[in-house]
Amino acid sequence: MAKSDHKRHSAKHKIDRRLGVNLWGRPKSPVNSREYGPGQHGQRRKKPTDFGVQLMAKQKLKGYYGNIGEKQFKKYYAEAVRRRGDTGQNLIGILECRLDAVLYRSKMVPTVFAARQTINHGHVLVNGKRCNIASVMLKPGDVISLKDKAKNIPAVLDAIASVERDVPEYVDADHGKFLATFVRVPALDEVPYPVQIEPNLVVEYYSR
Structure with a gap:
C-alpha cells in the first residue's frame, strides 16, 4: 500500500473508532468487529446527555465529509441559517455541493x-x-x-x-x-448515507 493510501485509510479508521460507527459503510472499518470505542475504557460508554448526542451528530457530519474543520463548518451552518427553508436540509445541500x-x-x-x-x-x-x-x-x-x-x-x-x-x-x-x-442539489432523503445522519441535532447544537 502506498504511503498516501495508508494515511487515508488511517484517517478513516481513526474517525470510525472515535465515533463508534462505520461512517462510510466500508467492509474493513474497525468498528465492524467491535461495538465500543478505542482505548482501555472504550467499553465503558455511559448514556450520552442531550448535549453529547448533539455533539456526536455534528462530529459525524463533519467527519463524513472528510473531517471538515470547525471554522469552515460553522461558515456552512451560518449560510444554511441565512437561506430560506429548513436549516438542516440547507446544510446537507451545501455540503453535497x-x-x-x-x-x-x-x-x-x-x-x-x-x-x-x-x-x-x-x-x-x-x-x-x-x-x-x-x-x-x-x-x-x-x-x-x-x-x-x-x-x-x-x-x-x-x-x-x-x-x-x-x-x-x-x-x-x-x-x-x-x-x-x-x-x-439533493434533499436529505436522497443522500446515500450508510449511517443515520441527523442535521436537526446539529442545528440544536449550534442553537444552544
Missing part, C-alpha cells in the same frame, strides 16, 4: 479523502478548467472530469469497478469518459 463530495458521489474515487487528494494534486477539471480546491462549491449543471493522467490511477479504476456504492440520481456520471455532471 462541495467539489470533493461530488467527485466522491460520482464513484470515480474510493473515498472522500481520495477525492480531496485527487483534487489537490490537480487531476480534476471543473467545466474544463483545472481546479485544485476541494471545497469549491458546484452549481447544478457543472461538469467535473479527470485529466488524462488520472485515468490510469489504480484507485480510480478500482472505484469505478467497485459495486460497494451506487451513483445517486443527482449526479450523472459517465465513467467511460471519466466525467460527471452535478444535476441538482
Whole structure:
C-alpha cells in the first residue's frame, strides 16, 4: 500500500473508532468487529446527555465529509441559517455541493479523502478548467472530469469497478469518459448515507 493510501485509510479508521460507527459503510472499518470505542475504557460508554448526542451528530457530519474543520463548518451552518427553508436540509445541500463530495458521489474515487487528494494534486477539471480546491462549491449543471493522467490511477479504476456504492440520481456520471455532471442539489432523503445522519441535532447544537 502506498504511503498516501495508508494515511487515508488511517484517517478513516481513526474517525470510525472515535465515533463508534462505520461512517462510510466500508467492509474493513474497525468498528465492524467491535461495538465500543478505542482505548482501555472504550467499553465503558455511559448514556450520552442531550448535549453529547448533539455533539456526536455534528462530529459525524463533519467527519463524513472528510473531517471538515470547525471554522469552515460553522461558515456552512451560518449560510444554511441565512437561506430560506429548513436549516438542516440547507446544510446537507451545501455540503453535497462541495467539489470533493461530488467527485466522491460520482464513484470515480474510493473515498472522500481520495477525492480531496485527487483534487489537490490537480487531476480534476471543473467545466474544463483545472481546479485544485476541494471545497469549491458546484452549481447544478457543472461538469467535473479527470485529466488524462488520472485515468490510469489504480484507485480510480478500482472505484469505478467497485459495486460497494451506487451513483445517486443527482449526479450523472459517465465513467467511460471519466466525467460527471452535478444535476441538482439533493434533499436529505436522497443522500446515500450508510449511517443515520441527523442535521436537526446539529442545528440544536449550534442553537444552544
